[in-house]
Amino acid sequence: GENVEQHPSTLSVQEGDSAVIKCTYSDSASNYFPWYKQELGKRPQLIIDIRSNVGEKKDQRIAVTLNKTAKHFSLHITETQPEDSAVYFCAATLSGGSNYKLTFGKGTLLTVNP
Protein backbone atom coordinates (compact mmCIF):
# COMPACT_ATOMS: atom_id res chain seq x y z
CA GLY A 1 0.00 0.00 0.00
CA GLU A 2 0.89 3.66 -0.02
CA ASN A 3 3.53 4.86 2.39
CA VAL A 4 3.99 8.55 3.21
CA GLU A 5 7.09 9.75 5.01
CA GLN A 6 7.08 13.26 6.47
CA HIS A 7 10.10 15.26 7.66
CA PRO A 8 11.00 16.81 9.95
CA SER A 9 8.86 15.67 12.85
CA THR A 10 9.51 18.95 14.66
CA LEU A 11 10.56 22.32 13.30
CA SER A 12 11.29 25.49 15.21
CA VAL A 13 11.77 28.81 13.40
CA GLN A 14 11.94 32.47 14.27
CA GLU A 15 9.06 34.71 13.34
CA GLY A 16 9.55 36.01 9.82
CA ASP A 17 11.66 33.07 8.70
CA SER A 18 10.53 30.46 6.19
CA ALA A 19 9.53 26.90 7.03
CA VAL A 20 9.71 23.90 4.74
CA ILE A 21 8.14 20.50 5.37
CA LYS A 22 8.80 17.60 3.02
CA CYS A 23 6.90 14.42 2.24
CA THR A 24 7.67 11.44 0.09
CA TYR A 25 5.22 8.86 -1.15
CA SER A 26 5.64 5.38 -2.55
CA ASP A 27 2.79 4.84 -5.02
CA SER A 28 3.45 6.64 -8.29
CA ALA A 29 -0.28 6.46 -9.10
CA SER A 30 -1.14 8.87 -6.27
CA ASN A 31 -2.82 11.89 -7.78
CA TYR A 32 -3.92 14.29 -5.04
CA PHE A 33 -1.85 15.78 -2.24
CA PRO A 34 -3.56 17.85 0.46
CA TRP A 35 -1.93 19.56 3.43
CA TYR A 36 -3.75 19.98 6.72
CA LYS A 37 -3.04 22.20 9.70
CA GLN A 38 -4.10 21.03 13.13
CA GLU A 39 -3.92 23.30 16.15
CA LEU A 40 -3.76 21.72 19.57
CA GLY A 41 -7.06 20.09 20.50
CA LYS A 42 -8.70 21.09 17.24
CA ARG A 43 -9.65 19.46 13.98
CA PRO A 44 -7.41 19.20 10.93
CA GLN A 45 -8.12 21.95 8.43
CA LEU A 46 -7.10 21.96 4.80
CA ILE A 47 -4.66 24.75 4.01
CA ILE A 48 -3.63 23.92 0.47
CA ASP A 49 -3.78 21.02 -1.96
CA ILE A 50 -2.24 20.08 -5.28
CA ARG A 51 -3.14 17.60 -7.99
CA SER A 52 -0.71 15.48 -9.90
CA ASN A 53 -1.04 17.49 -13.11
CA VAL A 54 0.37 20.60 -11.43
CA GLY A 55 3.91 21.22 -10.24
CA GLU A 56 3.36 24.14 -7.91
CA LYS A 57 0.54 26.01 -6.24
CA LYS A 58 0.64 29.13 -4.12
CA ASP A 59 -1.81 30.82 -1.78
CA GLN A 60 -0.45 33.97 -0.15
CA ARG A 61 2.32 32.87 2.23
CA ILE A 62 1.80 29.17 1.58
CA ALA A 63 3.02 27.17 -1.39
CA VAL A 64 3.23 23.52 -2.28
CA THR A 65 5.54 21.94 -4.82
CA LEU A 66 5.24 18.50 -6.34
CA ASN A 67 7.95 16.42 -7.99
CA LYS A 68 6.24 13.39 -9.50
CA THR A 69 9.44 11.85 -10.77
CA ALA A 70 11.03 11.85 -7.35
CA LYS A 71 7.68 11.21 -5.64
CA HIS A 72 7.98 14.00 -3.16
CA PHE A 73 6.07 17.16 -2.34
CA SER A 74 6.80 20.02 -0.01
CA LEU A 75 5.00 22.72 1.94
CA HIS A 76 6.60 26.14 2.08
CA ILE A 77 5.50 28.82 4.51
CA THR A 78 7.10 32.23 4.15
CA GLU A 79 7.15 35.11 6.64
CA THR A 80 6.06 32.79 9.43
CA GLN A 81 3.92 34.15 12.26
CA PRO A 82 3.27 32.76 15.76
CA GLU A 83 -0.24 31.74 14.67
CA ASP A 84 1.34 29.39 12.15
CA SER A 85 2.39 27.22 15.09
CA ALA A 86 0.56 23.90 14.75
CA VAL A 87 0.97 20.33 13.53
CA TYR A 88 1.01 20.03 9.76
CA PHE A 89 0.03 16.82 7.99
CA CYS A 90 0.64 15.88 4.40
CA ALA A 91 -1.39 13.21 2.65
CA ALA A 92 -1.22 11.28 -0.58
CA THR A 93 -4.38 10.16 -2.28
CA LEU A 94 -4.73 7.55 -4.94
CA SER A 95 -8.08 7.74 -6.67
CA GLY A 96 -9.08 6.02 -9.84
CA GLY A 97 -12.19 4.06 -10.69
CA SER A 98 -13.16 2.06 -7.63
CA ASN A 99 -9.70 2.29 -6.16
CA TYR A 100 -9.07 4.83 -3.43
CA LYS A 101 -6.36 5.14 -0.84
CA LEU A 102 -5.58 8.04 1.44
CA THR A 103 -2.50 7.96 3.59
CA PHE A 104 -1.38 10.68 5.98
CA GLY A 105 2.14 11.48 7.05
CA LYS A 106 2.93 11.39 10.76
CA GLY A 107 2.87 15.16 11.08
CA THR A 108 5.31 18.01 11.72
CA LEU A 109 5.07 20.14 14.84
CA LEU A 110 5.93 23.66 13.74
CA THR A 111 6.78 26.20 16.41
CA VAL A 112 7.19 29.84 15.40
CA ASN A 113 9.04 31.79 18.07
CA PRO A 114 8.19 35.49 18.38
Place this chain on the structure above:
Amino acid sequence: DAGVIQSPRHEVTEMGQEVTLRCKPISGHDYLFWYRQTMMRGLELLIYFNNNVPIDDSGMPEDRFSAKMPNASFSTLKIQPSEPRDSAVYFCASSQDTLITPQHFGDGTRLSIL
Protein backbone atom coordinates in the same frame (compact mmCIF):
# COMPACT_ATOMS: atom_id res chain seq x y z
CA ASP B 1 -23.29 25.67 6.74
CA ALA B 2 -22.56 24.39 10.24
CA GLY B 3 -19.84 22.07 9.04
CA VAL B 4 -19.41 18.46 10.05
CA ILE B 5 -21.00 17.85 13.42
CA GLN B 6 -19.83 15.12 15.74
CA SER B 7 -21.17 13.96 19.07
CA PRO B 8 -20.30 13.48 21.79
CA ARG B 9 -17.18 15.68 22.04
CA HIS B 10 -15.85 13.63 24.91
CA GLU B 11 -16.66 10.12 26.04
CA VAL B 12 -15.26 8.31 29.05
CA THR B 13 -16.39 4.78 29.68
CA GLU B 14 -15.23 1.51 31.17
CA MET B 15 -13.82 -1.27 29.09
CA GLY B 16 -16.37 -3.73 27.85
CA GLN B 17 -19.01 -1.08 27.33
CA GLU B 18 -20.52 -0.26 23.97
CA VAL B 19 -19.54 3.12 22.52
CA THR B 20 -21.41 4.90 19.75
CA LEU B 21 -19.98 7.94 18.00
CA ARG B 22 -22.18 10.06 15.77
CA CYS B 23 -21.58 12.25 12.75
CA LYS B 24 -23.63 14.58 10.60
CA PRO B 25 -21.82 15.45 7.36
CA ILE B 26 -22.10 18.69 5.46
CA SER B 27 -25.29 18.76 3.44
CA GLY B 28 -24.70 17.81 -0.18
CA HIS B 29 -21.46 15.99 0.46
CA ASP B 30 -21.39 12.52 -1.08
CA TYR B 31 -18.47 11.09 0.85
CA LEU B 32 -18.09 10.45 4.55
CA PHE B 33 -14.92 9.30 6.27
CA TRP B 34 -14.12 8.04 9.76
CA TYR B 35 -10.60 8.53 11.12
CA ARG B 36 -8.81 7.64 14.31
CA GLN B 37 -5.93 9.75 15.64
CA THR B 38 -3.38 8.61 18.21
CA MET B 39 0.11 9.77 19.04
CA MET B 40 1.56 6.41 18.08
CA ARG B 41 -0.23 5.80 14.79
CA GLY B 42 -1.15 9.30 13.66
CA LEU B 43 -4.25 9.80 11.53
CA GLU B 44 -5.71 6.56 10.20
CA LEU B 45 -8.59 6.17 7.80
CA LEU B 46 -10.96 3.56 9.20
CA ILE B 47 -13.79 3.46 6.68
CA TYR B 48 -15.45 5.62 4.08
CA PHE B 49 -18.90 5.81 2.52
CA ASN B 50 -20.09 7.02 -0.86
CA ASN B 51 -23.77 7.93 -1.09
CA ASN B 52 -24.40 6.07 2.19
CA VAL B 53 -22.75 2.86 0.96
CA PRO B 54 -19.60 1.59 2.71
CA ILE B 55 -16.88 1.39 0.10
CA ASP B 56 -13.71 0.47 1.95
CA ASP B 57 -13.54 -0.71 5.55
CA SER B 58 -10.04 -2.14 5.34
CA GLY B 59 -8.87 0.32 7.97
CA MET B 60 -11.30 -0.92 10.61
CA PRO B 61 -9.04 -2.49 13.21
CA GLU B 62 -11.21 -5.35 14.39
CA ASP B 63 -14.66 -6.86 14.28
CA ARG B 64 -15.42 -4.92 17.43
CA PHE B 65 -15.68 -1.84 15.21
CA SER B 66 -18.66 -1.24 12.95
CA ALA B 67 -19.97 1.76 11.05
CA LYS B 68 -23.28 2.57 9.44
CA MET B 69 -24.76 5.34 7.38
CA PRO B 70 -28.54 4.91 7.31
CA ASN B 71 -29.10 8.15 5.40
CA ALA B 72 -27.21 11.02 3.83
CA SER B 73 -27.18 13.09 6.99
CA PHE B 74 -26.14 10.63 9.66
CA SER B 75 -23.45 8.07 10.38
CA THR B 76 -22.38 6.10 13.44
CA LEU B 77 -19.19 4.38 14.47
CA LYS B 78 -19.72 1.74 17.10
CA ILE B 79 -17.21 -0.11 19.26
CA GLN B 80 -18.46 -3.17 21.10
CA PRO B 81 -16.93 -4.23 23.41
CA SER B 82 -14.56 -1.33 23.98
CA GLU B 83 -10.97 -1.77 25.16
CA PRO B 84 -8.43 0.69 26.63
CA ARG B 85 -6.39 0.59 23.40
CA ASP B 86 -9.37 2.10 21.58
CA SER B 87 -8.72 5.37 23.40
CA ALA B 88 -8.11 8.01 20.74
CA VAL B 89 -9.65 10.98 19.01
CA TYR B 90 -12.11 9.90 16.35
CA PHE B 91 -12.78 12.30 13.51
CA CYS B 92 -15.50 12.27 10.93
CA ALA B 93 -14.97 14.12 7.65
CA SER B 94 -17.00 14.69 4.51
CA SER B 95 -16.25 15.79 0.98
CA GLN B 96 -18.17 16.61 -2.15
CA ASP B 97 -18.50 14.69 -5.34
CA THR B 98 -15.09 13.17 -5.89
CA LEU B 99 -12.38 11.62 -3.77
CA ILE B 100 -9.87 14.27 -4.72
CA THR B 101 -11.66 17.20 -3.23
CA PRO B 102 -10.91 18.68 0.18
CA GLN B 103 -12.20 16.87 3.20
CA HIS B 104 -13.91 18.86 5.93
CA PHE B 105 -13.34 17.49 9.40
CA GLY B 106 -15.59 17.61 12.42
CA ASP B 107 -14.27 18.63 15.82
CA GLY B 108 -13.73 15.00 16.81
CA THR B 109 -14.73 12.79 19.71
CA ARG B 110 -12.11 12.27 22.39
CA LEU B 111 -12.68 8.73 23.61
CA SER B 112 -11.18 7.37 26.82
CA ILE B 113 -11.69 3.74 27.75
CA LEU B 114 -10.77 3.01 31.36
